Amino acid sequence: MTGRKVEFIVPGEPQGKARHRMTKKGHAFTPARTVAYEGWIRDNYIDQAGRVELQGPLRATIKASFGIPRSKSKAASFDMLAGEILPTKKPDADNIAKVILDSLNGLAYKDDTQIIELLVIKDYRTAPGVQVEIEELKGGQGNE
Template identity: 45%
Template structure:
């Protein structure tokens, strides 16, 4: 089984939990709204592509993620061409590990029981025309 889907918009990474001190001195941590919303978008795109399928609980999985970053309009035509050809690759945030983390965490309980099942991850960052997108493929590990 193989499930592929695309998440529209620029790639996002998992943000750190925020901690707030209450008036009584207690600390409360919460996940930032932007992270919660992106995780929900990942789940919606997965569920649309999976049509009710889910990977069995005892299987090792391979995840391929291709993060397409938008090119700033202020870049020269020559630089844009180099970025689109892959001669220049994104080295900016979000970090690769945070991109993987937000997608894996969002799919816990939906694509698989736990992201510990993901035994192999391939991530690529590149520039794309438009607003950006992230492609995700989940399949059995070989």
């Protein structure tokens, strides 16, 4: 059983969460590119889904679609669109999920610890982007 569901799209090439960097003085910081991408994710969520905050245990499905490189032949491009050639390249699926889920903390849900089911799919499309679907699951109160 499921409850409310939100869906939104983040246009552009999928990015992963970059590792924290350290200053010479030992302070950790998130790279500017990751901070900007997290803001882009949040902006698209608000524009497309509003300010809905989901409750309880959640299921997240993330479909990261990569653009087809211009250097590929027509035959290779066709195979990529048909799913015959899959994107076994960076960013890793777990880093894509991390940047999406972390950026939605305090917005789509209180904390990404509420995500109890996660599916990440990588494929090729003519228009790159990340499709995100998050839905409430019934049958658990969480915080246990």
